């Protein structure tokens with residue numbers, strides 16, 4: 001894998017870890033609100049955009065080790081493809097042979 005691909009995979013797994021912590025916090029509030037706020041899991045380390053979605057949507061994404069949630073337009077077409085376009089965000093899947101290897105290896109749910 002090239003350097004860019006490796007970096008993209010690493011950045012996205014960092015954001016996924018952040019979101020796992022946010023989910024844990026969000027679960028504490030789930031009686032008040034079903035909507036939780038997550039960070040964009042795109043490849044740009046300086047991206048600070050937020051995504052709001054129901055916890056059930058987040059769980060749906062996390063059920064796949066190679067899926068990430070990003071702000072629409074933040075995808076890297078060389079390394080990932082959009083599989084679901086939502087109103088406020090997109091779900092992308094890592095392409096085989098790219099950063100998905102890192103993503104699946106570091107899956108916090110496995």
Ligand SMILES: [Zn+2]
Pocket residue numbers: 040041042043044047048049070071074
């Ligand atoms: Zn982003």
